Each structure stands twice: as structure tokens, then as C-alpha cells.
Amino acid sequence: MTNKLTAAIAGGGIGGLATAAALAQRGWDVTVYERQDALRAVGAGIYIWENGLRVLEALGAYDEATAGAFRGTHFEQRDAQGQIIESAPIDTSKRLLTVPRSTLLEALKNACLRAGVKVVTRAEAIGATSRGELLFPNNETVQADLAIGVDGIWSKVRSALGLELLHEQTREGAIRTMIPAHPDDFGPQDQGKYIECWNGERRFLITPVSEKETYLALTCPYEDQAARAVPVDKALWAESFPQWKHLIDRIGEATVHWGAYSITRCRAWSSGRTAILGDAAHAQPPNLGQGGGMAMQNGLALAVNLEGVTDKRDIPAALERWESTERELIEHCQRWSILYGEVTYLPDEVRNRVVRGAMSDPWIAAQIFRAANHAPTGTK
Numbered sequence: 001m002t003n004k005l006t007a008a009i010a011g012g013g014i015g016g017l018a019t020a021a022a023l024a025q026r027g028w029d030v031t032v033y034e035r036q037d038a039l040r041a042v043g044a045g046i047y048i049w050e051n052g053l054r055v056l057e058a059l060g061a062y063d064e065a066t067a068g069a070f071r072g073t074h075f076e077q078r079d080a081q082g083q084i085i086e087s088a089p090i091d092t093s094k095r096l097l098t099v100p101r102s103t104l105l106e107a108l109k110n111a112c113l114r115a116g117v118k119v120v121t122r123a124e125a126i127g128a129t130s131r132g133e134l135l136f137p138n139n140e141t142v143q144a145d146l147a148i149g150v151d152g153i154w155s156k157v158r159s160a161l162g163l164e165l166l167h168e169q170t171r172e173g174a175i176r177t178m179i180p181a182h183p184d185d186f187g188p189q190d191q192g193k194y195i196e197c198w199n200g201e202r203r204f205l206i207t208p209v210s211e212k213e214t215y216l217a218l219t220c221p222y223e224d225q226a227a228r229a230v231p232v233d234k235a236l237w238a239e240s241f242p243q244w245k246h247l248i249d250r251i252g253e254a255t256v257h258w259g260a261y262s263i264t265r266c267r268a269w270s271s272g273r274t275a276i277l278g279d280a281a282h283a284q285p286p287n288l289g290q291g292g293g294m295a296m297q298n299g300l301a302l303a304v305n306l307e308g309v310t311d312k313r314d315i316p317a318a319l320e321r322w323e324s325t326e327r328e329l330i331e332h333c334q335r336w337s338i339l340y341g342e343v344t345y346l347p348d349e350v351r352n353r354v355v356r357g358a359m360s361d362p363w364i365a366a367q368i369f370r371a372a373n374h375a376p377t378g379t380k
């Protein structure tokens, strides 16, 4: 006989697993329902800023998630000629690490398993109710004290609860891939850097994630059909970014197809005893590298706000408290991430001036790095 409160979570991605671990570590009986046949990361590499790293520490997943990670010293933007537009040193008091997504997901999964979380795969939630229920095909219903939809941008839980205000897909999107890293990939002046190169509306982002692998993101608008084709047209991309032909030539078949970015906004993050978070509730374009960080920190914050709740009737009020403390920062980050993406559509010369001005303006930098500078709820 147990009197633990129960949580049923739809979605075993970054946000779902962080939430599951945080709840289970606080005594909840948690089950994650994932539609894939295994917990599997989609994507290639990922930036984790100070806020996300603190969450990983709080969940006991930091060491595993960051083993062998790359820690850049500068974030650099370059123009079509390969000239530096702006080279911003990364403040050493704030950590920024880049890792393979698979490493992050594995570390979160192991934190879940250590805390006793149960994982059910091939389980696609098709709906939910405000009474803590997740609905599955064949009229199957899972009843819990708390249900949570962390089921990504096309969230069925969000739709079923009627919480959606906006789900917009951007014109811009990215192809993502991982290539093997070679020791002579970067000249002496390029060592230790994250390098973002622009040429017209195409963007090429180079992110080392370990000594062995480099993550590449190839970004372009939907209308640029040749650039968004997979297999990647290497000659076309090398023509736009000739300095990086040696990396482009190494692009293999393990490439995530071009996908537009999603922006989601909801009238509320919960209804009764069912909540949504992560991309389901607050997806943002990846320009600040914070969508995953926000998903993890919001999952931890949810669990912290439920501390002390022993009666399921108190859950709706705790969820409202959670939303009222977390929403402002997350929406701030979402706004600035959208704004950053707008520079894509400026003529090259104008973009250069805007990027240079923005990166050297302390007020703008404070807005962009606000989430990274903030200690998330539940962390030290």
C-alpha cells in the first residue's frame, strides 16, 4: 500500500525526462509514456547554458551529461567573406557547454531510472483530460493524480485541453548533422570557438561537441529549396561557405531533415490536474539555444512547486503558482529568440551592423543572456 502521489507524463524527451526525474526525486510515483520504440534524441548537438547546467546538477545528471563536453571561449559571427563581424568572449562566470543530444538524453534517462521512474515506450498519448488522465488508442486511459504533456510542438495534450493560443512555424529552418572531428579542422585563430557564418539568408553554425564530433546546423528559409534538400547539396553549401568546405564535405547520411522552427504560446500551462511544458507549451526558435534549457528548468520548477502537496485536490493551485513564477522569464527568452532570428532577413551589410551593435550593447546582451544569468527554481 503506497500513498505516493502519481504522475503520468506524455513525452520522454529532454523536458519530460527532467520533469520525471525531479518529481520522482521528491517522492512521486512517475511513469513516462513515450511514443517512439525507445527513448531517443532527435537532432544532433545541443547548447546547454548555465541555467540548464544547474538543473542537470540538481537532478544528479550533470557529470554524465557533460562528460567530454566542449566548452567554447568565444561566440563568433562571420560574414560572407569569412570576416569576423563580432567575436564575443563567453563570460567565464557563466558556463556554456555543448554536447551530443544523445548524451544529454541518456544522462536524463539514467537520472530517471535511479529515481524509480517507469518508462513505457510505443505509447502515444492521443488526448488528456483536466482530471489527470492521459488517453491512448483503443479507449485506454491512464489515471494519475497529475498528468503532464511534454509531448513536443504538436502536443496532443495541449490540443485536448484547449490551451493553445498560438502555434506558428517560422520561414527559417535548419538541417542538423554531426560530422567526425579532425584535429586540424580549425586554424589557430578558430580554436575553442562557436562560429556562426552568414551568407544572404543562409547560415552555417559550427559547434564542436567533443573531441570526436562537430555539430553542424545549416539554416535557410523554406523557399530556398536547393539549400534545404537532403541529402545535402554539398557543392551548394560549400559555394556559400568556401572556408568550411572541408567540414561540409564530411556531411554523411545521418542528417536530420530541414525543419521549420515552432513558436507555441498558451493561454495557461495547466487545466485542473493536467499541465503542459517544454515545446508543447513554450517552443521557441533555437537562436538563443535555450528551448531545451527552458524545458528542463520548467520541469524542475514544476516539481519544486508541488513540494509539500499531499492531497491531489491541492495540485491545481500549485500548478497555478508554478506558472505565475516561471512564465515571465520563459516568455522573455522566447521573445528575444524570435527577435534574433529576424536579422536573417536583413541585407548582409545591414545585418553586420546590427549584429555588431547588438552584441556590444550591454542592455541587449543582458536581455539575451537573462535566462543564462538566472538561477532556476530548485537550483543553487
Ligand SMILES: Cc1cc2nc3c(=O)[nH]c(=O)nc-3n(C[C@H](O)[C@H](O)[C@H](O)COP(=O)(O)OP(=O)(O)OC[C@H]3O[C@@H](n4cnc5c(N)ncnc54)[C@H](O)[C@@H]3O)c2cc1C
Binding pocket: 010, 011, 012, 013, 014, 015, 016, 033, 034, 035, 036, 040, 043, 045, 046, 047, 048, 123, 124, 125, 126, 150, 151, 152, 153, 155, 156, 174, 176, 217, 261, 277, 278, 279, 280, 283, 284, 285, 286, 288, 289, 290, 291, 292, 293, 294, 295
Ligand atoms: C534546430 C534546433 C536547434 C536547437 N538547439 C537547441 C540548443 O542548442 N539548446 C537548447 O536548449 N535547445 C535547443 N533547441 C530546442 C530544443 O530542442 C527543444 O526546446 C527541446 O527539445 C524541447 O524538449 P521537449 O521535451 O519539450 O520536447 P521534445 O524534445 O520534442 O520531446 C518530445 C518527446 O515526446 C514524444 N512524443 C511526442 N508526441 C507524443 C505523444 N503524443 N505521446 C507520447 N510521446 C510523444 C517525442 O517522441 C519526444 O520524445 C533546438 C531546436 C531546434 C529545432
